[in-house]
Amino acid sequence: MAPAGTATTLVFDADDTLWENNFLFERVIDDFLDWLDHPTLDRVQIRAVLDDIERANAVSHGYGSKVFLRSLGECLERLRERPVTERERVEIDELAAALLGHQVELMPGVADTLDALAGRYDLLLLTKGDREEQQRKLDVCGLLHHFDAAHIVAEKDVTTYRWLAREHGFAPADAWMIGNSPKSDILPARAAGMRAVFIPNENTWVLEEDDLDPTDAGVVRLAAFPDLLQHF
Structure with missing residues (x-):
């Protein structure tokens, strides 16, 4: 010793x-990238956008699932260049549902x-x-x-x-x-x-x-x- x-x-x-904690968020991000299916940006480019948004939100709003969902919504808005629809917000929430119920x-x-x-x-x-x-x-x-x-x-x-x-x-x-x-x-x-x-x-x-x-x-x-x- x-x-x-x-x-x-x-x-x-x-x-x-x-x-274990962050692997759950990584799973949600993978699902988000699949769901987003952006026509011109690849996964690495989209992840860089999300990282920048998360970095700013961590300073302004802290950490956790709620801030993470906020970041996903803002990422979608930035990439689509329009507000998130109610249906899209529901779908993002469904993607991240496992975060709240995981043991x-x-x-x-x-x-x-x-x-x-x-x-x-x-x-x-x-x-x-x-x-x-x-x-x-x-x-x-x-x-x-x-x-x-x-x-x-x-x-x-x-x-x-x-x-x-x-x-x-x-x-x-x-x-x-x-x-x-x-x-x-x-x-x-x-x-x-x-x-x-x-x-x-x-x-x-x-x-x-x-x-x-x-x-x-x-x-x-x-x-x-x-x-x-x-x-x-």
Whole structure:
């Protein structure tokens, strides 16, 4: 087991770290592109338009299924150069219906790994997005008993991580942030003085990608969630 140093607190991302999430949105996007069947633009070009719209809406409206549906509608309007009809809006809603009814699917080994870590560290959960939507996931995931606290925030930036340290009274240097998103989990936690564990997920949302410094000794890269027990 590699040394965890003076670690006292482990902070966990939720979506695409504890359970699968973004692959559902990717399925809807694939169905949307099939349904759209644009006469001149290919799938890559349309996806670039959608990414730009989602990037702007994330800043203005946050995250989650409702904002995602808004982005799909705006993408359709931009490509068709006219307002979305009521029928089209219904069809978009039908494409995305699976997002609201999907049960939380834990990553392999998550429950057992958290059970082992909970006896040795203070565990916190930090997730961003629509409060009602994220709370539903927390309520049904079956993991909350492992955590000392769970927080739903609008954004995960350096200010959020500094607030979390003050709220729970830990020194940033004694805490590790564990997640799949360079943009939301790794880089802002490092900027706040925490160390981080990066567990890549092949389905990570493109807007959560960012470059990590391969020479940063404060970031550990693991292949799978259970590998945490080799480090902590």
